[in-house]
Amino acid sequence: MKYRCPVCMFPSLPYPPSNYHICPCCSTEFGNDDADFSHDQLRGMWIDNGAHWFFGNAPEHWNPWMQLLNAGLGTYVPKLFFALRLQTNASVAHPGTGNFAHDFEANRIENIPIAVAA
Amino acid sequence: MLKLYVCVACEKVIIDQDGVASLIGLFNKLTLTPQKNQEIPRNAVAPKEWAVFSAWDTEPGDELKEYLFCLQILYPDKSQFAEIFKNKMKVELNKRSQVKTMIPGFPVGQPGFYTVRNWIEESNKMVAGPIEFKMEVEILKQEPSQN
Numbered sequence: 001m002k003y004r005c006p007v008c009m010f011p012s013l014p015y016p017p018s019n020y021h022i023c024p025c026c027s028t029e030f031g032n033d034d035a036d037f038s039h040d041q042l043r044g045m046w047i048d049n050g051a052h053w054f055f056g057n058a059p060e061h062w063n064p065w066m067q068l069l070n071a072g073l074g075t076y077v078p079k080l081f082f083a084l085r086l087q088t089n090a091s092v093a094h095p096g097t098g099n100f101a102h103d104f105e106a107n108r109i110e111n112i113p114i115a116v117a118a
Numbered sequence: 119m120l121k122l123y124v125c126v127a128c129e130k131v132i133i134d135q136d137g138v139a140s141l142i143g144l145f146n147k148l149t150l151t152p153q154k155n156q157e158i159p160r161n162a163v164a165p166k167e168w169a170v171f172s173a174w175d176t177e178p179g180d181e182l183k184e185y186l187f188c189l190q191i192l193y194p195d196k197s198q199f200a201e202i203f204k205n206k207m208k209v210e211l212n213k214r215s216q217v218k219t220m221i222p223g224f225p226v227g228q229p230g231f232y233t234v235r236n237w238i239e240e241s242n243k244m245v246a247g248p249i250e251f252k253m254e255v256e257i258l259k260q261e262p263s264q265n
Binding site for chain 1: 129143144145146147148149150151152153154156158161162163164165166198199200201222223225226254260
């Protein structure tokens with residue numbers, strides 16, 4: 001059974017986050033550190049210190065920001081960017097759509113019922 | 119054996135109750151403007167959710183197998199970003215199989231062309247793919263203020 005750290009959201013704690021167990025990711029000692037600070041505050045401190053892996057080697061391809069995002073905590077991911085734009089490097093062809101749109105529009109307008117005031 | 123029908127990256131996928139998929143915002147490039155004097159760390163992630171939608175034609179017998187859709191993202195230098203995303207596929211007789219893989223962020227630690235590699239596994243063996251496409255990340259320079 002795996003447990004999730006309530007501070008950094010590391011999903012593979014081998015023990016429950018209690019009884020002085022220590023998270024290998026963010027170093028929180030449960031029952032000690034979280035007696036003085038809330039989990040939110042501890043998360044903020046971990047992030048402010050660079051969100052580094054604490055004990056031994058991090059799991060392969062580990063990324064602290066994806067860990068938070070996967071747990072739905074995107075608001076904690078640093079906003080490094082002022083603007084983000086999705087684009088496509090593509091040219092666009094619309095063969096025939098001009099005529100189709102014209103015909104479609106004309107037919108549609110003819111079928112609209114018109115109410116006439118008495 | 120599953121046969122690829124479509125595999126594409128987009129901003130959002132809506133699948134209605136009849137299984138009809140609508141793909142919103144097909145994109146292949148992210149342009150980012152950093153905050154002033156902001157260094158972009160190697161492990162930076164833009165908290166922008168996106169998705170890879172793929173659909174596969176099936177043949178009788180496929181519904182008896184357990185297929186996993188796998189998605190791997192490679193940085194421009196070909197190192198791997200995060201873990202491989204794996205999704206169990208739902209395969210039914212005489213139906214096309216559709217998979218929506220939501221990814222909660224996009225890696226932006228290196229400018230250039232990222233590779234999105236997709237394949238299907240059965241019993242830990244690749245049985246379809248890989249299908250690869252490129253996604254470009256461009257990081258613009260913040261212009262100094264005129265004031």
